[in-house]
Every structure is written in C-alpha cells, then in structure tokens.
Amino acid sequence: MSAAKLAVRLERAQAHLDAVRSYHAKVDKLVTARTPSDPGMVSGIRRTPSVSADASADALLARYARSLDRLSAAERTVEAITKQLDAARAEEGRVPFTRDQIVGADAVKTSTGWRTVRKVNRTTVSVETGFSWTDRIPFDQVLSTYRQGD
Template sequence: MLTITHTHEAGTIIEGTAKGDGTAEILKANCWRWGRSIGAWYVPNSRDRLPQDHIITRTAAALEAAGFPLAPLQIDRTSRSTAEVEAGKIARQADRVDALDAKADRKTATAETLWDAHMRDVARLPEGGEPIKVGHHSERRHRHAIDKAHSSARRGIDAHHEAEEAVRRANAAAVTTDARYNPVTVANRIEKIAADIRRVERRIEDDVYDAETGYRPATAEQKAKRAAHYAPQLDELRDQLAYWEQVRADQIATGKATGYSPATVHKGDAVKIRGHWRRVARVNTKTVSVETGYSWTDRVAYAEIQDHRTAHATAEEVAR
C-alpha cells in the first residue's frame, strides 16, 4: 500500500515504494525525486510550503492507473509560521555545515595519507633516476616499482582534488545563512513577497471570461470563492512579509542596514554604492539614478546605498 503525505515541515513524501517495483518511472515522470537521506521519494521544494495539489493528484491518478494500491491522501494544510520555518532552515544548514566540515577533514586526511604512501613508493625507486636495466634480474622489480609510484601518485592527486572540492563546499555552506540574511537580499525579498501578495489579490478581483459575452466583472460570489481558495496562500505570504519586514527593521536599528528612501535622498546628493561615491541624478520611487561619468545613468535600489551626503554637505567639503 502506497501512502502520499504532506506536512508543512516535511513536505510531500510517498511511502511504501520498493526498488524495482515500477513506481520509480511514474514518480520521475511526475517530477518526484529520490531522497537518499530520508529513504523515500519526495516532491522537490515542497518542504515549508503549501501542498502542490496538481502534482499530488496527478501522481495518485497515475499510480492507481498502473495498478498500485494507494491509501487515501494524507494532506495537512496547516502552515508553520515563517519564524519556525527560518529557524528550521538555519538549524538544518548548521548541521549541513558540520557534516561538510567533517567530510572535508576526512578527505584531507585521506589525501595526506595517500600522498605519504606515494612518497614512500618514490623512495623505493633506484636513486638518481637510474634507468631500467633491460634483461637484468632487477628489470621486473624496477618496472613494478615505477608502476606502483605512478598509481599512488594518481590516487594522491585525485584524493587531493576531492579534498579541495569538499573544503570548497564546506566554505560555501558556511556563509549560506549570512548570505540569506544579507541586508540587500532581505530588502529584495520583501519587494518580491509584496509583489506576490498583490498578484494573488488581483487574481481574486480578475474579470471572468464568458465565451458569448467576453470578459465581465466577477460577481461577489465568485470573488468570495476565489478569496477562500487563495486564503491559505495569502496568509502564508503575509506572515512571510511581516517576518522579513521585522528582520529589516532590526537590521536598520542596529546599523547593519541603511534605511534610505525618497524622503532622505534628493537630486544632487552623493550616495555611496558598492564602495564608490556617485552623484544622484534623479530620485525614483524605488531606486535612485546616479551619474556614471558617461552619457547614461545607473539605477540602484535604496537598499544598496551604503552612505549618503547631502548636496550642501558635499559642496562644503569641496570648498574646504
């Protein structure tokens, strides 16, 4: 009996499959992946998200059509708060960093051991690069020693490359959480979530297409039905927006992020962007246009402004 379950914390998983039972082909065709760490098939990017009903129902129909017994779907639509989701991500990332650090240490130790073995093989070769004495009783032993040194060198080099890759992955994983909470990234995420909310709200108010009369305004009943359908998604998005807005507010309060806006930046002011000072050519709603020294200007989001000087302060500095 196959069982498809979904929870916000674990995502969408199917249990009861076995290697070679024929389910793999069906699941792959429906965008599932095998999770070695959990020992089960899962829907990618389903953890910490609402269930993707179209994938679940399509998969269930395909499995039943192929003759596989399927238990009733167990779909939990309860969402965890964004704070819980983020805490879980940070904890999982910390575990991943520890695992990758341990793997890098093992690979490095293996590489050192194999290279030491290679150096011992090299030490067994005749001194001074003595050539092989063809026909001499030492020929076979000499050739074997050279082959062994070559083989151990290859193993040592391969192990060294594997160790370097393991260290690279460990270093990259170590900065993932910091990168996720980078002030500019947080500001961009807030903009995206707000746009997603507006998009879903527009879907509720969208006109309805009629084959005979064309588009017409949706009725109150249709809007209410859409609102009920999109309510879980909107609740999740609004919770995410509140969480990240609080993160940004805390970053601004502690000085980790700047909080510039059209109210604080004006044409003629100087702003510091990626370490370089630029003069403001135009102030927009979400960005500032800065001079480049050429015939065009660059547009930069307010979150990317690192420092700011008013036109008056800049003029006084030049005068001094």
C-alpha cells in the first residue's frame, strides 16, 4: 500500500483511538465514583444484600473491561499502521540497485532472505533455489548485496 493511503488510514485510526480514549475515561470516572464509601464494604462485611446493586456493579465492571479491550485494540492498530507507514516511506526513498552494483556479488538479499547469485542478467539476477532451477529477481527487489572480500 502506498504511503499516502497509509497516512490516511493512520489519521482515521488516530481519530478512532482518541474517541475510544475519551469513552474509556468516562467509564473510568464512573467506576471510580462507585468506589464503596461504607467502611463495612471495604472489609467484606455487607450491611444488607442487594441483588440490583450487585447487577449494576457487575454491568459497570463489564463495561469497563470492554472499553479497556477496545482501547488496547485501537492502540495496537495505530502502532501497526505506523510501522507499515514507516516501512512504506523507507521503501519509497530507496534507490534500486543497478546492474553495475550487483555484478561481482556473491549473494543478494531480498524480502525472503539471502540468496546465492548464479548470474547477473540485464534486468534480473538469477539466484540458486536449492533445486534444479534458478529464480530471477528484478533489480528493484534486491535489498542488499554481499561480496566475499568485503
């Protein structure tokens, strides 16, 4: 995906994260406001059992847990898109290797790893596969080169 499209996705994800943070802050305020003020409740001694109060407290804690899950998911999404955007910007700024730079290399690095060079063609590099055939890799997919003497 292009860096421009990723930037738009990141902007939307940031806006979503801000909204989720705001919602979580509201729920957090509700939870902290419901902290027991009766000293008997803190010690575990309840004056009178209340089914409706227990149900209300359970619902509030479940709401808090869901908002916390949504918050962490939104943060992970923003982090993942940021990494993708950084990689896309680095790829856009990368200058592809030329034939002269690859000639004499013993190995080339691609997105799949290091491969041993068999032959440098006009626009591709033939690399060993470990089988009876060779793969051709275009120069723009070469990330790095290795020479034995370097």
